Amino acid sequence: MASFGRLSNSMLSATIENTLALVNINFDFSVFRVDPSQDLPAGLLFHQLLPNTPQLLNSYGKRTSEILARPDINPEGTESDGPFQGFIGADCTSVCAAATCGPASVGVSLLASMLSRAWDSKEAISIWSELVEERQRQIRAQIQANEIVHPHTKAAANRKMARSELAEWDASARSWLRRADLFMEFNHQQLRLIADNLTIPYSTGGSTFEKVTTAWINSMEVMEKLLCNHPQEACDRAVLLAVSSWHLYPDLLVFQQEAKKIVFKDSLVPSAGVLSLGLEYKGPSKNMTKWSLALSHLRYYGDPVSVSSHEDHSRNVSYANFDLAVDWCRDLHAVLASASAAADFPELSWILKLCSAPADVDDINQSTRLIKYGWRRGTKLLGNAEMAMHSPYFGLLNPHVIDAMKGATDVDCGISYLRGMASHASIGNRQGIISHSGILDQTIAYTEWATTTPVEAAMWQWAGHSCLEEVTSKSTPKHIRWICLHGKEKDISHLELLKRRGREISNGGEICYLADEDDLPKFVKRDDFEWSHPPFIFHRASEELSIVPLYRLRVNPFSLEELYEYSGGSGAIRASQGLPKTELSAQKGSSVPASIGYSYVWLMSLRVLEVAEELYKQLPKATISLRLLEQDLLKAKWLPLSIRSILDDNNPMDSFISATRATASHFLKGMSRADAFACIAMFESGQFNIDPEQLNEVIALCCEDSIFVAGMLLSDPSAKSQGAHIRHLVGNIGHSGMVLLVSPLEPRIRPLKHDAQLVEHQPYDGKCDNRFRGTSLHLSFTTWKMALDWHNTGEIDQEIFLLESVVAVQDNGNWIADIDVIEIEKGGTDVIEQFHCTEECASKALDHSDVVSIDCWEELLDPPPCTGVFRARGNWAARLAVASILAQQGKGHAAVVIGSESICWHCLRALYAEPELHVPQIIIF
Template sequence: MSIGKITGSLSSFNVENTAALVNFNVDLTLFRCEPLAEYRPIGSALTTRRKKEAETGQTHKTACKLGFLLNDLIPDTPLLRKAYGNRVSEILARPDINPLGTNNDGPFQPFVGADCTNIWAAATSGDAAIGVLLLTCMLANAFDAKKAVSIWSELIDQRKANIRLLLENGKMVNPNTVVASNQDITRSELRTWDASARSWLRRADLAMTSQKTRFALIADNIAIPYPGGSSMFEKVTMTWVRAMEVFEKLLANNPQQACDRAIISGIYAWHLYPDLVVFQTEAKKVPFNDSQIPSSGVLSLGLEYRGTPSDSFIRWSLSLSHLKYYGDPVQVKSNEAITRISMPDIWLIALGSLLGNWNVPYTSLSMGMSWFEQLGHRLRSSSQRDRIELSWVLRVCDAVTGLAPEQRDTAERLVKYGCRRGSKLFGVQEAAPTQIAFFGLCSPAFFNSIDEDDEAEVGIKWLRTLSLQVGLEAQDAVISHSKKIGHYDYTEWITTQPIPLKLAQSADDPDLTNDQVNHMRWIHCPLDEDDIATGVLLEQRAAFIRSRGEACKIITHHQGFLHSYPYEERYTRTWHNPPAIFKVSHTYREEEDEGFLVCLGGRYFGYHDYELRIRSKKKGERQWLNLLREAIGTHCDIKTGLAWIAGPTKADKLTQYLLSYLCQFQSVSTPRYNLKRKRQSSVISMPSPQRSAAQSSFDVMTCLLPKSFEVLVGMRVLEVVHKLYETLPGATISLRVIEQNLLKACWLPSSIRKTMELNLSSPMDGHKMITSTPIEDHVKAMTRQDSFACVAMFESGHLNIDPSRLTEVIALCYENSIFVAEILLCDPSTDTTTLGLAHLVGNVGHAGLVFMVSPVEPRVRPAQHDPSLIDHKNYDNGVVDKLRGTSLHLSFTTWKMPLDWDTTGEIDQEAFLLESVVSVQDNGTWIADIDVLGRERESMDIVKFTCDCLDPHFPADGDAVSLDTWEELLDSPPCVGIFRAKDNWAARLAAVSILIQQGKSHVAIVVDGDRVCWRCLDELYSDPEPHPPQVLIY
């Protein structure tokens, strides 16, 4: 009896004999119907493999079982079914969304393209199955795979229980539904069904990116909840049914009002965008001009639940009892509306995390974005814009530069998301010191000093401003600036604030009697009397100082000043017989007790060009350091900082400051010195000075600014990931990755891991290495398994898999992306060390994150006992492709092992190793299964001939034959054989792999290029004795 007759017979049963069907089992999965006209282009767009699976495979069976089981719950929505079919067909018609596989995709060619297997399965399984498909898309869009499968499992169990209860109470139930309730639907089937929907949603989201982004900006600010219910079953089915009903009315040209978020969930999942009327402060029409929705089908949002949208309103909250093997039901929430971003957008997340780390007010994040945009303009116009140390800063700046208004709104949402959720991203502990807000570029001292034209004056003015901020009196502090003039070291001693000039004189220096109040400097240079040239230079310096409106005196004798290096190895210095402003005692003993401590700058901090010295009796060194750090950390409001950096800022000076900040190491702890006051004859034991690479005013300005090694490493890691994803066009990343600590990723390049280890033993060296190492060096240090583990984390958003478990992986598949080791897609003449990963749009039909591995011992067809198959014709110097019928194919065995990266007690695993067979076929005939990674374990010589020999042809009397079939390669000759597969990378790769598996890699070579010079080849293999290769892959 046909399925149609069975269905007709079953539908004629009455209530009494319907109950008898409880134990009657008919295979409803054999049912198949003709799809609606709107869905037929989908079937044409499917690959042969996917179409077969959708029409007769397990996916079709799942569609039938779910359709019949839930049939009585589904409202009749013919307009919605047609509109959805049209929308899917429209999207599939776009080559950028649904690319066709080519020969360059090798064995993955049948798996390339948008996976809409379950859509075609539903279309050929009846109207109810299409309704189930719409629910599948809603759940897949709202929850991750584990939660969605658990929801399905619970829905099915509850639905079956409800059917049994109806029958027990003598209620009428559709016979098809009763029969379907007897069918088993395994979690494995549900995972596959869900995986196909996820793969499709990723492609559809990409096709409708603009519409989805615009809609999300509106929907996330509308305060309406999801439909309620007493159970998870009621909540889900009510949301699903209500969304379908509202959409049906919209498509019937009837305006509708959104009373809950059911319709919003449907819009996200089905990619149908009605025009909106949004009621907030005012009514606003938002047109989407969707071709599938009539012009009068307008949806009104925001008429109820006025107020601030909370997380409980905009996210679906369900209680799941089928998520874990053991325990109470788990409360879960749906995902954010936007869950995936492109790799460049990760810098917006990083910026949000950085601004949050700086404690920038949440309401000022937009101005923070504008500040970085202006910073980028200044850095780009600087002559030092290509410095390695600035690369990550420029990445952040570029992410917020040149955005259109709509892009700006989306970018701001991502920055806010990073600020809220990104505290773990760089592994910064809350109690640890972190980078100063805006790198110190918004501090009052910086603003007050940076506009000085003379670089030396920048540092001096900065120290003066800082001394005022901490409340230092003029008599309690002195600034010094040291440098060379001619062959001499000289020091300028500088007041921190204007003083009466009559107080600038000392007992033996009565020259300064002016009542004027001004800054004062003493230039001290112990100059020989006959050195006239240096004296002229000193006078020129003094004249420059006076031109600035400051008083200045040149002192050339050796006594009477706080001598800086190289005169004494002392930390606390005494100024004997000082000017009146600094005179507080009358004896040498008292003067020593009133010595000056170096509290900022100084040789022992590595910045001996500048010093800020403070009287030792005022406060201890540690107290002054804390006060200075607090003052340095003070910054103005962002609005002022933005106005400054957007103004006529000198790009090179700003860049030099930023480089000084990024390149300098700042120890978290204060150096411990023995600060007991000693007699002048005593010498304090000091540590070796830490000399900076560049001595400038910016060094002293940044020497006390806190810097986070973790943030620097995290930014470098993001640069590595960005570089990796630049080779994977079209790939996106999960926003869940923001919850990861990048510094604990198992896949970090060895170079970064070594830097982190070095930082533990030598923080200065670790800091220098992380800031100055080119990012390309870190990328080169990544192995293939590191790359796969990195992609796994950013694709899933949370899987941190040990790369050592991925050494045999040849490809990774997740949702709509396949990442393939390029060694599987390239000619064997390519150097394997230059190969990475390739990204293909597609799906291999397995749920979860699947790592594909080759069998341990791939099979090779043995040589056959048929002499007629072998010609081994003499080689005629022809360069041709005789293996055009060769193709690579991918299939899977039943071996599938979960990767237990975490023990959670959850029922469904997410990451698997899947045994995947790459087979070689010749015009459909199996030749061998190959392991392409064998090329890395057993290298084969690659020879490229670049000589200018006049007669490179093979000698007429030479002993060599052509290998023009696979049988001739498998049954190789005793002489030289030339495997002729010119420009056929698949055949050449297969031949190399087969020879390696046969243990013949040492007797074969791969020819790279268009010619072979036999004379040079003989010379190449003549030492220590002639040993020409037996096989040439040509």
């Protein structure tokens, strides 16, 4: 058990009154979990170094009390949380235990918050290890020099602190930060935005101990003066780190191009306590805003490792905000959302999802920062970084693409896009013209010719024959199109169709002329190609095309290579794509061009992202690490089997097309519980890519302030809560790193008692009742803890563990059994959610006099030789417990769980009539 005030396994809830004489700060404790007998030797180690800061400790205690008083930040456990009820709520172990041990321990808690904010867990633990070791060495040196040392300090210097204690101390501080950040979300985000735009450096020089203690002590002194109504100037970036970590927000006076005051209106900070920023430092900003240390306690072997702080990696966002770090494209969303057919095609869901991200933007500054973060860091998320740069956002950042997609028809979209490209490349009407050949009414071939730039009104009559629009002297420049039918014979009905097309063009704001085929340019060479299985964007949703014609112009003196080189920021277009591609043929087995392969990778990555979003819809309060942006989603090991099979296919295009037509919810149904936990581990950490095969026995995942629990552990056994059904709880189990809970290999069950008076098995009276109101589930841990195989490079501290966890069934405080709910899946227990009765059921009410009641646990453990009804109606915990116990005993096949309001004996016997009547021995009702 840790001596840093960590919660004991029983997680006893204790109400501690505010005792100022003991705590010396105004810490208004509400109900929280802590073992008051434990001490904080780190406070005794450092108390002689720390300044006297009564106002800081007082304000920090009040802010902590405010945070704990918010039910949404510090929820209380309920019966629906099952065995995790005692672990629900904000983990205030570090701050509360520190407060009960005195001011110096609170000061140590402040440092823990700073280190947890700036560093990863393993780095923070290494820093703690070095601080403790160096401070103990200093105290021993003082003793040898016959200097006066407080007896408590001397005792702390002689006490060896286990690294596990330091890890648990850091884990508690890290969990607390996440809850406090949520409480002060607006101020926290505003301060972060300001800090990101300042070049104030961290102090340099000295050892790790000197750097950390100097930053810590200086920050406490500055904050104390601010709280005493004295303005201060911050020349060390550690002060900003302290403000963010301690959640006390003084007003800021920021000096950049001009002086600007940022008002936080924090009720705990006096109005005159203003912090000035940006007054002196004018040097380079590169690497100066990172806290650099050399850690000698990070690895088992080798020289001290130089590391830099990375506050960005500690930033977690909701899944909805994570979409912002991937794309924005408001205009594109407006275009796609207006197309009624788009909703009917799952293959468009990826782009609709990305484009819907900015629709609910409330905080423009925060959203802009997330977008820029994704722009900088998200080059790997959707595939190979080099491949991604050829066509960022699939070419959708190209304004010509966005503008073209507003066209009424696909032809209009294509012509609009080419006009935008021609304008960008300064290709005028004398140097280029746009041609399109198509079909009217599915049978009539025709051609359109279009100008690349608008034409002055004076040139309209010169440019054509039969204009479909009246020309006036005040007409503005417009585009012109010529349309004509193919062939010499022209039926009147065909001409009417052509005129109808001309009116559509005119209604779009262009001048349209009807032309003869003899008037078409003869010097233009046209190459024809075909694209097999084109994307849906190239034809209307109602069409059933498998081949689309592609036409290419060779216009002198400009070559297509020059046109594409002029495309600039188009992104999706490259010069090499302008060359004739004869491989785009209708022949089966033709090779897939590289550009199509790129789209395949990107679209599959986005489909994977959609699947993860479907999973996170069950977890609305869960957050995602922004570090995930640096991962390649298609290399994730948790991908559903149906997606993995496509990625492993040597010729995946046909499978890929099928995948795009399937919904994300379809793929989610194919995910196992292990897949879901592996996905959450990756998204929660931003880095762990765990093989789901290692997680088959995991029942819960715990990390900082989040507990992700297999749905079947918190549900009635009749509910559909298997597979990827996961629940998210706010809480902490007191262990560092990411912890995966697994049940013991052979959970124990209470042996039978030799007392005939304990078992009655009374005849079943047909009543619905709950005879197990005193039954409850409780969670505890054994000492078995194993690091999961991960990419470790010799670091001392592991980041992810398997922890043996015991879910105990108790009845009025008496232990009944330890259960493993996963055994229910293996035990073959039947579930009847609802009986589908007919009139025959009421007319043939069957006798059940041979059925007995099971009204206590001893009657279940010593079961009847006939059918017994376990009466626990509405008590999901007791029903789950009995289903697990029977499965562990190998009797799962002899039980059935009834989910309906009553038992229909006629339906029940009909269900179990073949090959002969075999009603289950235990009916869980």
